[in-house]
Amino acid sequence: MSTARLRDLRVFPGFGLLSVGCVVFLYAPIVVLAIYSFNDGRSVTRWAGFSFRWYQTVFANQNIQTAAINSVVIAVIAATVATVFALGAAIATVNRKKGGGEGAYVVLTFPLMVPEIVTAVASLVFFVAVGISLGFATILIAHIVFCIPFAYLPIKARLESMDGTLPSAAADLYASPAKAFLRITLPLLVPGLVSGWLLAFIISLDDFIITALVAGPGATTLPLHIYGMLRLGMTPEVNAISTLMLAASTVLVLISGLLGQAGRKH
Amino acid sequence: MQRAIKHPDPRPRAESNIVPMAGSDPVRHPNSVAAEVRNLRKTYNAGTPHAHEALKDVDLSIRANEFFTLLGPSGCGKTTLLRILGGFEMLTSGTCRIFGEDVSRLPPEARPVNTVFQQYALFPHMTVRRNIAFGLEMLGKPRAEVESTVERMLDLVHMTDYADRRPDTMSGGQRQRVALARALAPQPKLLLLDEPLSALDLKLRQKMRLELKSLQRETGITFIFVTHDQEEALAMSDRVAVISNGHLQQVGTPEDIYEQPQSRFVADFIGESNLIEAKVAGVTGGEASLDIEGFGKVHAPVAERVEDGQKVWLSIRPERLVLGSGDGQERAKVTDRTYLGNAVEYHLHVGEHALTARSPRGGLRGRQDFAPGDVVSVGFEPGSIKVLLS
Numbered sequence: 001m002s003t004a005r006l007r008d009l010r011v012f013p014g015f016g017l018l019s020v021g022c023v024v025f026l027y028a029p030i031v032v033l034a035i036y037s038f039n040d041g042r043s044v045t046r047w048a049g050f051s052f053r054w055y056q057t058v059f060a061n062q063n064i065q066t067a068a069i070n071s072v073v074i075a076v077i078a079a080t081v082a083t084v085f086a087l088g089a090a091i092a093t094v095n096r097k098k099g100g101g102e103g104a105y106v107v108l109t110f111p112l113m114v115p116e117i118v119t120a121v122a123s124l125v126f127f128v129a130v131g132i133s134l135g136f137a138t139i140l141i142a143h144i145v146f147c148i149p150f151a152y153l154p155i156k157a158r159l160e161s162m163d164g165t166l167p168s169a170a171a172d173l174y175a176s177p178a179k180a181f182l183r184i185t186l187p188l189l190v191p192g193l194v195s196g197w198l199l200a201f202i203i204s205l206d207d208f209i210i211t212a213l214v215a216g217p218g219a220t221t222l223p224l225h226i227y228g229m230l231r232l233g234m235t236p237e238v239n240a241i242s243t244l245m246l247a248a249s250t251v252l253v254l255i256s257g258l259l260g261q262a263g264r265k266h
Numbered sequence: 267m268q269r270a271i272k273h274p275d276p277r278p279r280a281e282s283n284i285v286p287m288a289g290s291d292p293v294r295h296p297n298s299v300a301a302e303v304r305n306l307r308k309t310y311n312a313g314t315p316h317a318h319e320a321l322k323d324v325d326l327s328i329r330a331n332e333f334f335t336l337l338g339p340s341g342c343g344k345t346t347l348l349r350i351l352g353g354f355e356m357l358t359s360g361t362c363r364i365f366g367e368d369v370s371r372l373p374p375e376a377r378p379v380n381t382v383f384q385q386y387a388l389f390p391h392m393t394v395r396r397n398i399a400f401g402l403e404m405l406g407k408p409r410a411e412v413e414s415t416v417e418r419m420l421d422l423v424h425m426t427d428y429a430d431r432r433p434d435t436m437s438g439g440q441r442q443r444v445a446l447a448r449a450l451a452p453q454p455k456l457l458l459l460d461e462p463l464s465a466l467d468l469k470l471r472q473k474m475r476l477e478l479k480s481l482q483r484e485t486g487i488t489f490i491f492v493t494h495d496q497e498e499a500l501a502m503s504d505r506v507a508v509i510s511n512g513h514l515q516q517v518g519t520p521e522d523i524y525e526q527p528q529s530r531f532v533a534d535f536i537g538e539s540n541l542i543e544a545k546v547a548g549v550t551g552g553e554a555s556l557d558i559e560g561f562g563k564v565h566a567p568v569a570e571r572v573e574d575g576q577k578v579w580l581s582i583r584p585e586r587l588v589l590g591s592g593d594g595q596e597r598a599k600v601t602d603r604t605y606l607g608n609a610v611e612y613h614l615h616v617g618e619h620a621l622t623a624r625s626p627r628g629g630l631r632g633r634q635d636f637a638p639g640d641v642v643s644v645g646f647e648p649g650s651i652k653v654l655l656s
Contacts, residue, residue: 163387165385166387168354168383168387169388170404171353172381172449174452175375175400175404179404187391188390
């Protein structure tokens with residue numbers, strides 16, 4: 001071993017082992033959960049052979065299907081509306097540091113740091129005070145609102161990395177402000193928009209706390225339904241539905257990340 | 267706000283690269299004024315403690331078909347003036363006309379003007395061809411005309427082979443050419459160029475100077491070029507406006523600006539100059555006798571009225587100083603000698619004054635070489651002294 005390698009601060013004895021420990025601790029439960037979703041038995045701790053029976057149960061379960069459709073519909077609408085709002089917010093705040101842009105940025109992203117239970121209780125109190133009956137609509141409104149900062153960040157980053165003289169160049173070449181936006185700014189923002197939309201979609205799909213508080217007796221989403229199933233007893237059916245959600249989230253995060261990378265290369 | 271786009275109708279084209287320009291046709295508009303600003307003022311953050319006057323009462327006329335350069339140090343207001351002409355910046359007061367039309371309140375898209383931006387600002391999601399076609403499409407030109415003009419422009423800037431590439435796969439010089447083609451394609455009445463050569467390396471910059479100048483001649487479009495590089499300005503321009511601190515210092519041909527500077531700033535900024543303080547000691551028939559402390563009297567023509575005892579500055583180019591020895595007039599001491607390859611530069615002390623002389627080496631025109639410590643005589647070539655009052 002050379003002296004250069006010994007002096008390298010990155011070579012810290014025991015650090016590698018610690019890293020492996022952390023990774024195992026993070027992922028082992030998830031791996032176990034996924035493995036037992038294929039268990040042939042009813043236990044989530046004792047292996048009784050490989051089977052897809054719990055997946056079949058999941059797909060046959062009418063309640064799970066309703067909850068899943070609810071979740072997806074809410075996530076699609078919430079992500080789309082939040083992305084539109086976030087796009088407006090990003091355009092208004094970027095390149096306007098002095099005119100309140102900095103303040104607006106703090107206000108927009110502060111909800112990311114507010115404990116979720118506080119937002120949840122606040123939303124519930126607000127809906128009750130205003131007199132909106134709890135149900136699908138209140139879940140949707142709450143999701144749109146808390147998705148905005150998540151959609152905002154990637155769009156803002158993309159807009160900031162864009163050459164600010166491009167809209168000027170478009171105006172110089174006889175494009176009206178609307179045309180300059182549609183032909184130049186919007187196409188260049190697409191990776192940020194997609195990335196922001198996917199992030200908002202995942203956040204909405206996975207949300208439990210806020211949804212639990214503002215959901216009415218009739219409306220339910222997938223996370224709420226899973227929680228309900230747990231109270232009736234742990235079966236690999238819960239593992240199966242969780243694994244499916246995990247797979248969906250992973251794919252979306254990957255797409256979002258790849259798009260972000262493609263955007264940076266430009 | 268008026269948004270009508272006034273634009274010259276394209277006329278039948280000749281079988282060449284030359285773009286016919288209705289707006290700047292010398293036959294139809296003999297000696298016409300391409301751009302004119304009057305009493306132009308631009309104040310940033312007006313009415314706040316951070317108010318900054320970028321341009322102060324600027325009057326300027328730019329002729330049609332001219333290669334006109336705005337020259338000055340960074341922060342002097344030259345780019346602000348260009349941005350006002352392009353419509354990217356609103357003037358605070360005064361007027362701004364382009365071929366007679368008051369454009370002061372028009373947005374950029376309503377002005378018959380195109381810009382080559384400093385960092386080119388090419389649209390990264392479009393090919394070279396789409397970039398060049400953009401302006402024509404926005405003007406609503408028929409597709410056939412757009413395509414033929416784009417081909418002509420690609421040919422004009424020698425970029426036909428790169429037509430389907432994206433800007434981010436190209437070198438600085440290539441992007442520069444695309445930016446030029448994109449700005450020329452809609453046949454603007456004025457082409458604004460914002461330090462377009464500053465991002466290129468020296469060799470390429472010198473090559474592009476020549477190309478820009480011949481492009482201007484070929485197209486007949488009025489070019490307004492912004493630079494802080496005086497060499498660039500002298501090499502390319504028909505006329506140069508020297509700007510400093512928001513004021514127009516002097517407007518003239520490169521020769522005028524270099525040979526007949528009107529102020530110490532211009533004399534110092536354009537090329538190099540020895541600036542010496544002197545006192546007027548008598549005027550006879552347009553020629554003044556000038557007393558330089560610690561040196562003696564010299565004579566030089568004066569254009570303006572000066573009075574005896576008035577303090578003035580003398581500007582003398584280093585290459586017009588004549589050094590000698592053995593004539594009994596040795597009053598200057600050589601403090602430093604710098605070899606420049608094509609010349610030798612001597613730094614001299616004459617009394618309190620520090621002077622710089624530059625001479626081609628090796629006894630040319632009877633000149634000798636000197637070493638630091640030598641005491642030499644200093645003479646001025648006839649007509650080399652320029653008297654400056656400010």
